[in-house]
Amino acid sequence: MSTYKKTEEYDPTVTKKLAEHYKEVLTLLGEDVKREGLEKTPERVAKAMQFLTHGNCIDPAELLRSAIFNEKYNQMVLIKDIEVYSLCEHHLVPFFGKAHVAYIPNGKIVGLSKIPRVVDAFSQRLQVQERLTTQIRDCIQETLNPHGVAVVIEAKHLCMLMRGIQKQNSVATTSAFTGEFLTDPKTREEFMNLISGKLH
């Protein structure tokens, strides 16, 4: 028997209200909300949407602050290929891809697992890729005060792909830098080389 128990808690009042609205939406879309497959859909969507936006209730800076260590290491720390799943705030459909995040410590490092969690906390909200990129950068810069932060996100947007806009395989790339990544072309180049897959 496992001693680990995952619990998910949803506000029943919010879930109920949301479900009523989704029922209405489905009906307006011409669906029969009484058919078997859709019977529980409004409630499932209500819960799914609450989960997919629960990053609003997380303080990513606090996540970082909970695992900061003094350390003399002053070379680039890079976490690449962090999976990103977010919702486009213009169409409420997903965009997804990879984030690559680097920083150059200034006497302080952060537990490596915290960086993907910061990416998650900002992703699990209604977003645009551009803002997601700068929010991750600013959070790390303001919390760790490193010599520089670099964030690159490559993502596919279902609102583009599914609505038949041309270039079905197009990927949107956004980037945001601070400190040495901005002022030192060599540092930025090293970062770009590292994330472009040469180590794979």
Ligand SMILES: [Zn+2]
């Ligand atoms: Zn969109």
